[in-house]
Amino acid sequence: MSTALSAPAQTSGTLPPAPPAEPRPRLTRRQKAAIIVRLLLAEGAEISLARLPPALQAELVLQMTRLRRIDRQTLAEVVEEFLMAFDGNGLSFPGGLEDTLRMMEKYISPETCVRIRKQAGLSAHADPWARIGGLDVDVLLDLLAGESVEVGAVVLSKLKVAKAAELLGRMPGERARRIAYAVSLTADIAPAVVRKIGQSLAEQLDTQPEREFTDGPVERVGAILNFSPAATREEVLESLEQADADFASQVRKAIFTWVNIPERIDPRDISKITRAVDADTLLTALAGARGPEEEAVVEFILSNMSKRMAEGLREEMQEAGTIKPKDAEAAMTSVVVTIRELADNGEIFLIAKDDED
Numbered sequence: 164m165s166t167a168l169s170a171p172a173q174t175s176g177t178l179p180p181a182p183p184a185e186p187r188p189r190l191t192r193r194q195k196a197a198i199i200v201r202l203l204l205a206e207g208a209e210i211s212l213a214r215l216p217p218a219l220q221a222e223l224v225l226q227m228t229r230l231r232r233i234d235r236q237t238l239a240e241v242v243e244e245f246l247m248a249f250d251g252n253g254l255s256f257p258g259g260l261e262d263t264l265r266m267m268e269k270y271i272s273p274e275t276c277v278r279i280r281k282q283a284g285l286s287a288h289a290d291p292w293a294r295i296g297g298l299d300v301d302v303l304l305d306l307l308a309g310e311s312v313e314v315g316a317v318v319l320s321k322l323k324v325a326k327a328a329e330l331l332g333r334m335p336g337e338r339a340r341r342i343a344y345a346v347s348l349t350a351d352i353a354p355a356v357v358r359k360i361g362q363s364l365a366e367q368l369d370t371q372p373e374r375e376f377t378d379g380p381v382e383r384v385g386a387i388l389n390f391s392p393a394a395t396r397e398e399v400l401e402s403l404e405q406a407d408a409d410f411a412s413q414v415r416k417a418i419f420t421w422v423n424i425p426e427r428i429d430p431r432d433i434s435k436i437t438r439a440v441d442a443d444t445l446l447t448a449l450a451g452a453r454g455p456e457e458e459a460v461v462e463f464i465l466s467n468m469s470k471r472m473a474e475g476l477r478e479e480m481q482e483a484g485t486i487k488p489k490d491a492e493a494a495m496t497s498v499v500v501t502i503r504e505l506a507d508n509g510e511i512f513l514i515a516k517d518d519e520d
Contacts, residue, residue: 190241197226198241203463211388229269269456272329291361292321294368300329306364316345317360318353390496394418419503419513421448421495422456425463429504432511433467440501444494449476450483451491 192197200223203210212220233241262278295318298306303322319342331339331510368384384403388396396418403411420429428436437445452461465473505511 193226195241197223294365296322303330304333311343312341313361315342316349317357320346320349349397381413381417384414388418421460424460427513430467433464435511436502440498444497446479447486447490447494448498450480451486492494
């Protein structure tokens with residue numbers, strides 16, 4: 164019995180239509196911004212986003228976290244849209260000499276900055292007060308040290324209120340009072356006179372020799388001794404006292420070590436510090452404290468944290484056993500470094516040794 168095999172069905176010679184491509188999801192403006200920032204970073208561009216409001220900075224990070232991979236076509240479309248918007252808006256420039264120099268100071272030499280300022284000293288477009296207003300208070304104090312009370316009053320009047328208050332607070336009491344009174348006599352001073360004073364001060368800045376070190380010798384020696392072993396620190400300070408008692412006294416005030424914590428730290432900041440310090444490091448520092456001064460720091464820290472946490476740390480300190488002096492000193496130094504970082508970031512404030520409070 165034969166079996167007939169059925170022939171395969173004839174095709175029309177054309178393939179069935181391909182299923183429609185899935186539409187690409189629409190990107191939000193914030194997602195597009197995140198793509199542009201990521202592209203710029205990938206190309207090695209140095210961009211600063213610190214001037215954005217903190218909420219927008221956080222949103223940008225969040226968008227970059229959520230995005231995964233963008234195909235080439237989508238990337239090209241986002242870049243083309245960005246360039247079109249860029250072409251429509253054009254470019255904006257700082258507009259003032261000082262703002263422009265601040266923008267360019269990373270890319271041109273300090274000598275060029277000085278030369279440009281000198282050449283623009285008599286220009287109607289140069290505003291010396293924009294430069295003076297951007298100076299640190301320490302620089303302003305040095306600048307005004309040899310100036311008259313009247314010049315000090317003009318400078319104080321041209322500064323922003325917060326900086327003027329800080330500057331006045333850093334001056335000796337009698338001079339501060341005289342300058343504050345002189346401010347009341349500046350009501351009728353002519354703009355040309357104010358401008359001439361500003362130009363004169365700016366010229367003094369340009370004639371000052373360049374300094375390799377931004378910090379003074381007291382700060383530099385103090386910073387070095389902060390991280391030196393205790394025995395070395397005391398030996399150096401004793402030698403300094405024999406050579407220059409006044410300099411040694413200033414260095415002692417600049418030093419901040421483990422034993423200075425109770426007198427330099429606000430008790431309300433202890434919780435911030437203990438959260439920032441590694442838990443094992445903090446335990447080693449507390450358990451390794453030896454001698455009245457170091458143990459006083461331990462009690463200061465424990466007495467200014469929650470009762471439950473303090474009790475838990477006391478139990479862990481007992482269980483930790485004997486800590487090698489070298490390990491204890493390294494842990495204490497690590498705690499001090501963290502405190503310094505918090506202070507530099509403005510999260511806590513160190514109490515000056517001269518403060519009565």
